[in-house]
Amino acid sequence: MLLAASKVFDRCKPVIGVNTDPERSEGHLCLPVRYTHSFPDALQKLYRGEFRWQWRQRIRLYLEGTGINPTPVDLHEQQLSQEQHSWAHINGRFQDQRSEISGPHLLPVRALNEVFIGESLSSRASYYEISVDDGPWEKQKSSGLNVCTGTGSKAWSYNINKVANQAVEEILKIVKKHGSLNLPLNREFIQKVTNEYNDSLLYSPEEPKMFFSIREPIVNRVFSSSRQRGFSSKVCVRSRCWDACMVVDGGTSFEFNDGAVASILIDTEDALRTVLLED
Numbered sequence: 001m002l003l004a005a006s007k008v009f010d011r012c013k014p015v016i017g018v019n020t021d022p023e024r025s026e027g028h029l030c031l032p033v034r035y036t037h038s039f040p041d042a043l044q045k046l047y048r049g050e051f052r053w054q055w056r057q058r059i060r061l062y063l064e065g066t067g068i069n070p071t072p073v074d075l076h077e078q079q080l081s082q083e084q085h086s087w088a089h090i091n092g093r094f095q096d097q098r099s100e101i102s103g104p105h106l107l108p109v110r111a112l113n114e115v116f117i118g119e120s121l122s123s124r125a126s127y128y129e130i131s132v133d134d135g136p137w138e139k140q141k142s143s144g145l146n147v148c149t150g151t152g153s154k155a156w157s158y159n160i161n162k163v164a165n166q167a168v169e170e171i172l173k174i175v176k177k178h179g180s181l182n183l184p185l186n187r188e189f190i191q192k193v194t195n196e197y198n199d200s201l202l203y204s205p206e207e208p209k210m211f212f213s214i215r216e217p218i219v220n221r222v223f224s225s226s227r228q229r230g231f232s233s234k235v236c237v238r239s240r241c242w243d244a245c246m247v248v249d250g251g252t253s254f255e256f257n258d259g260a261v262a263s264i265l266i267d268t269e270d271a272l273r274t275v276l277l278e279d
Helices: 002-006 039-048 082-095 156-161 165-177 187-199
Strands: 051-056 059-065 114-119 126-132 138-142 145-148 210-214 229-232 234-239 244-248 252-255 260-266 272-277
Touching (some): 059 244, 114 126, 145 156, 165 187
Antiparallel strands (some): 051 272, 114 145, 114 244, 145 210, 210 229, 234 260
16 A cells, blocks of 8 residues: 555545455555455445545655755665665666755655654664754754654554553652552553553544654763654754665655755645545
């Protein structure tokens, strides 16, 4: 579904997905799992008009700066090692004359789930500067940056930010020890608090806003992280990385090294037209 959606730029062209592997995939972007084995029923509902359109917002990306390379590497078609991934970007840079453009350059892809920025080598910290909603620039080091849509809020972003019952229980015990909590810390209460927080991380695919997450930020005298997560309408990132990439929906990778600047935002004209079948 993600691969198909990445090829569609006409907001009037509907995209409908069928989960062909429900045992291994949640299929949030597809029709409900029951239609996997009864697809004729889904076709009948579509034919009778028993559905409503759902406009899933998508992220667009602008790239500018020194020595940028707007040529993508398609990760869907290739199984690359980290070294091969880096060489693929280098080869693309020499083959594409546009690499000398300083920008801003609108990239030829839209993110339905998320955009991830970080070093290609996962054990290396990512160094960059970030500005949220045209605010002040902040130097950061972290394990990378994830920016998602409402559709993607159920995917990687959710698993980055969700809390476990154990963490909630330990925090509430500390609060209770300081006399600020007069409630029984039973399993039901802890589960309720956990669920309420985790549910707050999700939002509608049709809302024209993004949710950014800083993964494992390093905070010290030099680097800060005033907001580790939050909603935004625009995120700008200036790379200070050595061998980094900007990956769209886990399938399309762009080189994103020192000097490159990415502007990440939502334009409602990029919305993807999908369907919700009536029960």
